[in-house]
Every structure is written in structure tokens, then in C-alpha cells.
Amino acid sequence: MEILIPVLICLGIAAICAIILTITSHFFSVKTDEKEAAIRDCLAGANCGACGYSGCDGYAKALADGSCTKTNLCTPGGDAVSKQVSEILGVEAEEVEKVVAYISCNGNCNAVKSRYEYIGYKSCRIANMNYSGDKMCTYACLGHGDCAKVCPQGAISVESGVAVVDPEKCIGCGLCVKTCPKGMVKLINADAKFRVACSNRDKGIITKKVCSNGCIGCGLCKKNGPAEAITLDNNLAVIDQTKCEGCGKCAMACPVKCIR
Numbered sequence: 001m002e003i004l005i006p007v008l009i010c011l012g013i014a015a016i017c018a019i020i021l022t023i024t025s026h027f028f029s030v031k032t033d034e035k036e037a038a039i040r041d042c043l044a045g046a047n048c049g050a051c052g053y054s055g056c057d058g059y060a061k062a063l064a065d066g067s068c069t070k071t072n073l074c075t076p077g078g079d080a081v082s083k084q085v086s087e088i089l090g091v092e093a094e095e096v097e098k099v100v101a102y103i104s105c106n107g108n109c110n111a112v113k114s115r116y117e118y119i120g121y122k123s124c125r126i127a128n129m130n131y132s133g134d135k136m137c138t139y140a141c142l143g144h145g146d147c148a149k150v151c152p153q154g155a156i157s158v159e160s161g162v163a164v165v166d167p168e169k170c171i172g173c174g175l176c177v178k179t180c181p182k183g184m185v186k187l188i189n190a191d192a193k194f195r196v197a198c199s200n201r202d203k204g205i206i207t208k209k210v211c212s213n214g215c216i217g218c219g220l221c222k223k224n225g226p227a228e229a230i231t232l233d234n235n236l237a238v239i240d241q242t243k244c245e246g247c248g249k250c251a252m253a254c255p256v257k258c259i260r
Contacts, residue, residue: 011234033061036061036063045073048174076171079096099190104198106197113135114135114136118133124180128182139199140182140199142213143161147179151176155171164174192241194251197260200215200236202219204235
């Protein structure tokens with residue numbers, strides 16, 4: 001009896017707890033939307049926010065309740081995800097615009113000058129807090145690889161002090177764009193043939209002193225390229241990809257070769 005009574009007491013307590021948990025789960029359970037769950041399973045799962053929502057859960061919920069009708073917002077998933085989602089919703093699939101990241105800087109170790117020697121934790125965000133980094137060009141890539149660390153595909157590496165994107169691996173999630181403290185990581189249409197590898201908006205005479213590869217705002221690209229495809233925005237050449245013909249005349253005309 002000394003053993004049996006404690007065992008019975010434990011069994012009784014366990015039975016009471018089981019009843020309480022059963023009742024609680026019945027009245028407080030959260031009903032799962034099967035459509036939302038099915039859509040969530042289709043998404044890429046990067047939780048990158050490229051769709052404009054807080055993450056995959058937010059996008060799936062918006063599609064399921066009808067507040068969003070765009071099936072092509074999951075850039076990492078591409079057309080395959082758009083097709084699966086459209087089948088669940090019973091709508092026509094929309095084509096996903098393939099985008100890739102690119103680094104709008106060519107200030108490598110041989111081109112940009114240093115203002116001091118940075119000795120500290122290898123982080124662009126932290127280095128940028130110290131007088132905007134160690135490079136004379138305050139717009140330059142700091143090269144500590146914050147963007148590479150957050151890339152889920154390993155599409156970014158650092159070469160000669162500047163981040164480089166492998167477009168074949170890039171899924172266009174945009175996590176690198178959000179991470180860069182300089183704001184010089186951009187998303188561009190995967191079909192774009194030319195881009196400006198510079199973010200410096202200082203006057204040409206100032207840019208030339210800090211980086212030999214920087215855009216000097218001379219306007220030769222605009223004069224030699226297709227009409228209205230290139231404009232100058234605060235001393236920096238900007239290519240309108242919708243008007244770019246891919247002729248390459250702007251790149252050939254650029255005296256500092258920052259159009260690539």
C-alpha cells in the first residue's frame with residue numbers, strides 16, 4: 001500500500017491535467033486556414049520580405065484572405081511558385097520578374113584611397129559608424145562582407161575589398177540590399193546588360209581625388225548613348241533599363257570605365 005497509494009495519486013493528477021489540457025485546447029485552439037497553409041508550403045521560405053510583406057507567413061495570409069491578388073511577388077521562388085499559388089487560388093499565373101543584386105561600387109583596393117587603418121570587428125555596419133568607414137570615398141563598399149553573410153545562396157563574395165555578386169546564384173531576395181549600411185547594393189532586372197558601378201554623387205573633381213574608378217559626372221555616356229537612356233542625377237550617371245538598347249556605347253565612352 002505504501003507504493004500503491006502514491007502511484008494512484010500520480011495517476012489521478014495526470015488524468016486531471018489531461019482533462020484540463022483537452023478542454024483548454026478545444027476552447028482556445030486557433031483554427032488553421034488550409035488554403036493559407038497550402039500557400040505557405042509553396043513559398044520559397046526565405047522570409048526575405050521581397051514580396052513587400054513581413055515574411056512568407058504574411059504573404060501567404062494576404063493571398064489566402066484575398067487582400068493580395070498578386071501571385072508573382074515571391075522573387076526567390078520564381079515562376080514555379082507563382083504557378084503553384086495560382087493553382088491553389090484558382091487564378092491565372094503571373095510571370096515573376098527575375099531580378100538580381102549588383103554592387104554599385106568599383107572602389108577596389110587599387111582604386112580607392114584609405115583614410116585610416118581599420119582594426120576591429122569585420123562588419124560594414126560597425127565600421128561605417130567610425131567616420132563612415134576607412135575609405136576616402138564615403139560612398140564606397142567597405143568590403144567587410146555583411147551582405148555576403150546574409151546571402152542564403154552564397155552568391156556574394158568579397159574580392160579586392162569590394163563585394164561581388166554571382167548572378168547565376170542570386171535569387172533576388174534583397175536581404176543584401178537591406179543589410180548594406182551604404183545603400184549601394186541594388187536590385188536590377190536580370191536581363192539588364194549594363195549598370196553603373198558607382199554610387200558617388202560628389203562633383204567629379206572631388207571623386208577623382210578619392211577613387212580612380214568613380215563616376216565623375218562628365219556626361220559622355222549620356223551624349224554617346226541612346227536618347228534618354230542615361231541621365232545624370234547629382235553628378236552620377238543613371239541608366240534607365242527600360243530604355244537601354246544594350247549597344248554598349250555608354251560603356252565605351254566612359255573615361256573611368258565605371259559602366260559595366
